[in-house]
Amino acid sequence: MPAVLLALLQVIHPINLFLVTLGVGAGIVVGALPGLTATMAIALLVPFTFGMNVVHALVLLGGMYCGAIYGGSYSAILINTPGTPAAIATTFDGFTLAKKGHAYRAIVVATIASVVGGLIGVxxxxxxxxxxxxxxxxxxxxxFFWLTVFGLTIIATISPKSTVKGLIGGAVGLLIGTIGIAPIEGTIRFSFGTLALQNGISLIPALIGLFCLPEILDMIASRNEERSAVPYRSQRHMLRRVWRLMRRKPWLLIRSGLIGTGIGIIPGAGANIAGMVSYNEAVRVSNEPEKFGKGNLDGITASEASNNAGVAGSLVPLLTLGIPGAPPAAVLLGALLLKGFRPGAELFTVHATVTYTFMFSLIVANLVLLPLGLMLGKGASKVVAGLPVSLLAPLVFFLSVIGAFAIQNNIADVYVMLALGLVGYIGRKLGFQPGPIVLGLILGVMCEQGLVQSILIGRAAGMPVAIFFTRPISLVLIGLTLFSAGWPMVSRMRRRAAEPSHDSDSTMPSGGSHA
Amino acid sequence: MRNDRLTALVLIAVSIFSLLESNRYGPLSRLFPRVVAVALGVLSLVLLVQSIVRARPGYRQKSVGLPSASGAEPAETGSSGDMRGMLFSLLVMVAWTLLLEPVGFWAASVLAFSTLVLILRTPGKTVVWKNILGGAILVTMFVLVFRIALRVPLPEGLLW
Amino acid sequence: MRVQRMPRVAVVIIAVAVMVLPTTLFAAGGGEQGSFPTRAINYVIPFDAGGQSDITAQYQREVLERELGVDVVIRHQPGAGGALAWSALSRGRADGYTIAGNNIPHIVIQPLVRENAGYRTEDLRPVYMFQTTPIGLAVAANSPFNTLAELIDHARSNPGRVTVSGSGTHSGHHLAILQLQYLSGAEFTYVPASGAAPSVTNFLGGHTQAILANSDDLVQHRESMKILAIGTDGRFHALPEVPTFMEQGYDFTAGIDRGVTVPANTPEDIVRRLERAFDAVTRDPAFVTQMEAMGFEMQYLGADAFAEYVARKQREISTVLRELGEL
Known part of the structure; x- marks a missing residue:
């Protein structure tokens, strides 16, 4: 116990408070810029922490991690481009609100949700x-295989207008994910003999291209005099108003936080899909699923509470076993090892003070997030609102280019970004949304890895097929998948029974007639 | 509807190509792409059938899953906007990315940024030179932060 | 109206700069000496941040900067098993200002197993090799097998039944299992993961029966496993109780060797300058202590010896791959 007390004293030390704040602030800025991910932010910062003592370094990096995941919501809301992959589900409702002038309102929701979710995770x-x-x-x-299959059922939720097109988008994403080196035999697939494609399509350039470029082009085509593309309307007492609304749905916050923590803990799944899974559940549980995707605050809450809870979640296997739960956590592991710390039991005995200081600093980071996030968020939405399209469009494209390049210092990624941007734009005109494509891209790699590894292991055990259907967690996931895939039909029947008169004229966006 | 039909045909072609291409891979490398390609083909067929059925004069629109009413809100008005300006801007963006390496990240960005400001200006309303100057300052600051603070090796090319 | 917004933008940009720029203060410094180097050197790691190559480089940086008198900037260019960074290096300027990590066997295997890896091993000039991570074979702590002989007997009589986790296809672990199968006549099922960490996860979760892992992972997780053999020549300093493969009758070593490399046509004096600097770094007592504590084995191979070593490995590996039908 004295270790815990010492840690408490350490964490309120002015230097540590300063470092947490600095980390969160810098993280928000980096996370808000499309293409600059939490992983990259931490990797770029690690060399500078070399000379620091371990507590200072961890506190700074931890703050950065929280800030960056949260910061991704800004660009998701303001320019319909997730700043980090974790914020994909935030775009669905966030950007619609922003176009109506409620960007700051959306950011306030995202901030409160992130704080609550983050604290649940810690x-x-x-x-x-x-x-x-x-x-x-x-x-x-x-x-893993079944988790990704379950993840794919989310497509039905996030493409309410045409499930077929959503599923096609998902399949295209899965197919794009197979470009490059195959996980098992090392075969190079679909590279068309080019060197650039041998490495596969990286997620971040694809994400920026598919989400951001269509938005820029539409912004240009529909620009109107010098009016802002994303107007800013201010309201008094925004924080209190929003909190009053969110307080009414404590379960939404708690459930999203739990989902985020749970998925964050699973090594390799990470915050990227936590937000989407949580969004999916929020739609399913809701009495008014048709309101999602049209600027529903609950959608933002679900996504943001979940992805910030995933931050602490991904540290659970890291600190106890030395296995990182997510890519940013892997870089944190490197920083720990650099300091001569070996994750595992030792961290909780010999180095307990350091470990607990780090954990407490995450609480501080999440608390600092509230004022700092509201301040920066207000600034960001005002800036974006203040810029005419003739300045905003080139600026956003410039950021996309720099982000796509910096992720691997590879110029080919910039070309990929542009090419997929065109695909995304044409797709959008034809009714294909970027969400399902990116979801397919994220899940495809994990899905194939799980599939072929299972086959190898199953074959060795003499049960190549049975291995998929006999393990308890797998069975739970299969059940969830069936439930999730069948739910749109169930809910439609329920609603038809409840209000038969509306049957013929409603657009029923929750529906998935082909799911 | 015609768009949907064309899209479906293109996607079916992609699916068939992927199936044929995957024949050259090993058994565990082709399994997953094949499953996905088949799924894509089947889904595209569904889309094709849907678009044909719904194009028939006697078809009454059903309540759910309308493929025609798809896309985000701007998409539905998209084709009516300033398509020429959009296409010009797109050309500039393509040139921008292609010039990054030969000309240099900073120079290409300042050049392309200024060109876009010019294309997108509203005559009489925008103070163009101020926006160009502002853009150049922003680009320079970001390039400096990335090059010097974050040590990202942005291509230098001929003109930095 | 719009123009008046500009200062506000400027304020935000300055705020960004203020948040990010202080970090440069830590990295500032470094003088000049002689002809090379006169400016910062880029040290490219062909693998992810946080991995072993990265950690080693971060340790080296401080001493390296002292030795060379300029900044050393570590950046990451992961992808295609290292091939992305190496092909970029081979096509880049041969002025010594960009150097890259050189991991064996990866740098040798990539051009062997692919039609077009973007570079040939000969396009790169080895400069210095500073460490080896021996690869060891382990089973779970509660496994019925207690020795390598027991495991191999079981695998011989039950071909393909024993699953072995490793860090990917055409990696050092993959090569090690191929060599073990070749020499022992046993048949294992190799289950490649997308990296060392997921491979360890698969093994610790009991999803595979055995694992081929780098020495630092073995040291880290030794309480939860029985290490049956290690791929060094003699006993490994960090795990002295573990017998080598050679002792147990399988005549091969397995490990991942790390060094640095430059484009092949780099001027001789620059190569020598870098060689001297890395030699000094590698002999730095603090560095040696840190590396050995993490489970690495030190190496001190200069440019010529390293080049010979790479050529020898190239011959060995292509022989093994050819005889096993992997080529």
């Missing part, structure tokens, strides 16, 4: 790390 990190980390190891290749 709670589990503090109190339940060892058992949760051990449980996370139960997730083997078959479970």
């Amino acid at each position: 709670f589990f990190l503090l109190f339940l790390s060892p058992p949760l980390a051990r449980a996370s190891l139960r997730f083997g290749p078959p479970e």
Whole structure:
């Protein structure tokens, strides 16, 4: 226990408070710029922490991690481009609000949700790390396979207007994900003999291209005099008003936080899909699913509470087992090893003070997020609103280029960004949204890895097919998948029974007649 | 509807190509792409059938899953806007990315940024030179931050 | 109206700069000496940030900057098993200002197994090799197998039944399992993961029966596993109780060797300058202590010895791959 007390004293030390704030602030800025991810932010910062003592370094990097994941919501809301992949689901409702002039309102929701979600995650990190980390190891290749299949059912939720087109988008994303080196035999697929495609299509350039370029082009085509593309309307007492609304749905916040923590803990799944899964559940549970995707505050809440909870979640297996739950956590592991710290039991005994200081600093980081996030968020939405399209469009494209390049210092990624941007633009005109394509791209790599590894393991055990259907967690995931895929039909029938008169004229966006 | 039909045919072609191409891969490398290609083909067929059925005069629109009413809100008005300006801007963007390496990240960006400001200006309303100057300052600051602070090796080309 | 907004934009940009720029203060410094180097050197890591190559480079940086008198900037260019960075290096300027990590066997295997890896091993000039990560074979702590002989006997009588986790296709782990199968006549099922960390996860979760892992992972997780053999010549300093493959009758070593490399046509004096600097870094007592504590083995191969070593590995690896029908 004295270690915990020492850690408490350490964390309120002015230097540490300053470093947390600096980390969160810098993280928000980096995360808000499209293409600059949390992973990259931490990797860029690690060399500068070399001379610091371990507590200062961890506190700074931890703050940066929280800030960057949260910061991704700004660009998601303001320019319909997730600043980090974790914020994809935030675009669905956030940008619609922004176009109506409610950008700041959306940011306030995102901020409160992030703070609450982040704190839920830290709670589990503090109190339940060892058992949760051990449980996370139960997730083997078959479970990963089913998790990704379950993830794909989200497509039905995020493409309410045409499920067929959503599913086609998902399949295209999965196919794009197979470009490059195959996970098992090392075959090079669909490279058409070019060197650039051998490495596959990286997620970040694809994400920026598919989301951002169509938005820029539409912004240009529909520009109107010098009117702002994303107007800013201010309201008094925004924080209090929004909080009053959100307070009414505590379960939404808690559920999203739990989903984020849970998915964050599973090594390799990460915050990228936590936001989407949580969004999916929010739509399913809701009494008014048709309101999602049209500027529903609950959608933003679900996504943001979940992805920030995933931050602490991804640290659970890292600190207890030395296995990073997400790419940014992998870079944090490197920083820990650099300082001569070996994750595992030692961290909670010999180095308990350092470890607890780090965990407490995450609480501080999430608290700092509130004032700092509101301030920066207000600034960001005013700036974007203040810029005429003739300045905003080139600026956003410039940021896309620099982001696509910087992720791997590779010029080919900029070309990929542009090419997929064109695909995204044409697709959008034909009714294909970027969400399902990117979801397919994220899940495809994990899905194939899980599939072929399971086949290898199953074949060795003499049960190449049975391995998919006999493990308990797999069965749970299969159940969830069936439930999730069948739900749109169930809900439609329920609603038809409830209000038969509306049957013929409603557009029923939650529907998935072909799911 | 015609767009949907064309899209479906293109996607079916992609699916068939992927199936044929995957024949050259090993058994565990072709499994996943094949499954996906088949799924894509089947879904595209569904889209094709849908678009044909719905194009028939006697078809009454059903309540759910209308493929025609798709796309985000701007998409539906998209084709009516300033298409010429959009296409010009797109050309500039393509040139921008292609010039990054030979000319240099900073120079190409300042040049393309200024060109876009010119294309997108509203005659009489925009103070063009101020926007160009502002753009150049922004670009320069970002390039400096990335080059010097973050040590990202942006292509230098001929003119930095 | 719009123009008046500009200062506000400027304020935000300055805020960004203020948040990010202080970091440069840490990195500032460094003087000049002699003809090379006169400006910052880029040290490219062909793998992800946070991995072992990265950690080693971060440790080296401080001493390297002292030795060379200029800044050393570490950046990452992961992709295609390292081939992305190496092909970029081979096509870049041969002035010594861009150097890259050189990992064996990766740098040798990529051009062998692919029609077009973007570079040939000969396009790069090895400069210095500073460490080896031996690869070891382990089973779970509660596994019925206690020795390598027991595991191999079981695999011989049950071909393909024993699953072995490793870090990817055409990696050092893959090569090690191929060599073990070739020498022992046993048949394993190799389950490649997308990196060392997911491979360890698969093994610790009990999803595979055995694992081929780098020494630092073995050291880290030794409480939860039985290490049956290690791929060094003699006993490994960090795990002295573990017998080598050679001791147990399988005549091969397995490990990942790390060094640095430059484009092949780099001027001789620049190569020598870098060689001297890396030699000094590698002999730095603090560096040696840190590396050995993490489970690495030190190496001190200069440019010529390293070039010979790479050529020898190239011959060995292509022989093994050809005989096993992987080519």
